[in-house]
Amino acid sequence: MTQFAADSGTSLYERMGERTTQPFALRVLDGLGAIANRSVIDIAAGTGGLAVAAAERGAFVTATDVSAAMVKRAAERLLPFQGSRAQIEDFRALTIPDAQFDISISIFGVLAFAAWRQGIAEMARVTRRGGQIALAMWTHGDDCSPAHVMRRAFRNTFPERELWPADLFPLFSENSLTASAREAGLVGVEVQVATAEWCPFSSADVVRECDPMFKGFPGYSALVTHETVAMHKALAEAFQSYADAHGIIRLPTKAFVVHGRKA
Template sequence: MTSTKNSALNGTNLYERMGERTTQPFAVQLLDELEPLTDLSVIDVAAGTGGLAEAASERGASVLAVDLAPAMIERTGERLQKYPRSSARIMNFVALDMADGIYDVAISNFGILAYPTWKSGLDEMVRVVRPGGSIALTMWTNRDDCSPAHLLHRVFRQHFPNRDLWPPGLFPMFSPASLEEGLLEAGCVDVRAQTSEADWSPFSSVDVVDECDPMFRSFPGYAGLDDIERSNLQRTLKAAFDAYADVGGVIHLPTRAYMVVAKKA
């Protein structure tokens, strides 16, 4: 039991340190689209380690952050302790345990859209928001090297065209049109979908592959490589990252995500 808990905590720490560096810039952009947030009630669905929830609380919102993972919610709760009107709870995003229409805003930053059940999650987000309230979502474009993970995916396919890096359907394919359609079907109006960009740089451009290695091991295809396969892949991976380096050798990867904001009818 202790080993399982420690593993969960290590995964949470890794996500906060590495994962949030790719997702948090889009959380900030999404919150900018929703301003002013002062005194609004916000539910952050599939909140992860709480980066968006903390940022929204800093802007004056009262936030409930929900996620299925106990370790994620424990960490989010720690980060929200300094905001008396914000809290975190374990909750399934396809069955939110709360009444209809009680929130001003429902947000999911790279959350529900990462699952095949996203339409059920979207229905729940819309259900718990008041008429006229806002729904906001982000998801990777899945085009080109839109995130460090997608750059790895491209290189992985070059080396192992008959293997999967991650389970099929892990990152469902979207377009602005399909996202708009989904929100309209869920009962939203005034849907605005756009492609947003943010700059991602590793802590050390020289050691970018070693830095990303613990995060990439969460993908089954990468974790299952033997030493020789991983070494060969990493050489190509380093060259792919270096293609985004500036004249000083610092890597700047232009990450891209769809960002969509709508109103509940």
Template sequence: MTNDDLSRAWDRHAETYARVGAPCTGYIAQSLFHTVAGRLPSAAHMLEIACGNGELSRAAVMHCLEERKTTGTCGRVVATDFSPEMVAHAKSNLGVLGAADIVRCEVRDGQALGFEDASFDAVFSAFGIFLFPDRNAGWREAARVLRPGGLLATAVWRGPEDNALARLQMAPVMAALPERVRASLPRASWLDIASPEGLAKEVSAAGFVDPEVSVFNAVLTAPTPRAMWSMMRENPVTRSLFAACSDEELAPVERSVLSSFEELAGGADRPVRFDASCHFLVARRA
């Protein structure tokens, strides 16, 4: 799949993500920002890569507004994503803050951002760079646009053995997928950085120093089992699994997932909650 194909796939997913995904992951993204907020220089110039709905940038803008109220000056925020529809959602969500002089939203490819070298004090990516087709290009770009000593903060899901969200989502899928589809599945490349050691090593190789990796846990809630299934069907990360199935093959997968989720929720009309676990990495540009 080309980068343009991926961008269009995330465009198609943007509305469902805004309704179901962003309320779940937004808390984690904002917590990632708050993890480093105390280390930011005054009037920091901040960049979010793969901003999605702009939840992390919301926390950054609120930080800037408070800074301006107390000091008279403040930083700036640039929220970017390679999906125009995601950027449109971020722009709408951030627009209500009345901070057009502080934040701007732009369509940018995180693997080739186009910003000048050393132009930001901090770069954030919550569940973004870790899914890039060329992850190393993403880390290198983050390092390139950071000033020496600037901060990188990123969130990466932990592997299924440490993350109930991944297990509970995928177990009923894998149980019902046709054998021919299961047999053809490659190992997900992001699992290479699902461990603290793997994540720190890869980011360090891109030009960062003093990596700190911590575990962050949260409970993610979807309004109904079917809402969660719909998000999984549309999400470009899992969509390829289902695209390989015929309608006849997909029907038992849907039944398996809904049955599992409804058991977790206690009914088809009840919210389904998943214990989720990820790693936060904070590092500095060498």
């Protein structure tokens, strides 16, 4: 995802965002099978966590994102890999000719936005016939990610407010994702719920650790001082409900992983 799009946010996203999403990026790659010497486009790639992992497996990767700062960082990380690069692209209208890639991927990118249908259509367009397409997105069920823990605590504390815009993080089901992928021209569509475990760097300081990341959400960033104090208390309690006997927070995260092929 790319909600932390400013230059100051790239290191934060790489350190914190990828800590949450990378287990699912690897799950997506595992589902593709051998990708060595195949061309891959990573759409809404952020700082390039998946792109680098794919390049390490021998793929020729083009990482794209609408944020120049994200693309710059992804390009830096891809420098060691011959044939891989990064470029600025809007996933809604890629400036890439048809049928250029063997594989198109977007994890927590295309499916996070209201224009996701356009995004899937563009992924299919730039993929060769018979090529693979893969996506991932949070299930939105329960506390499926640290951001969703935040949303629950925020709603409980400020029930009349919204943490993030209504058109961010659309709701999906396995059936709706399957249907949408088929409508975009994909065949052999499989949707699975993948799980991972998220632990903060410091369970004792989990709220302070997550604070910079959560400031990317409008509802949170708009809080005044006394509201922030109340929010931090609620958030600490929400996270601590996942602490084990040793006080280590272990949050079970869940995401849809979608695989299909272009007809």
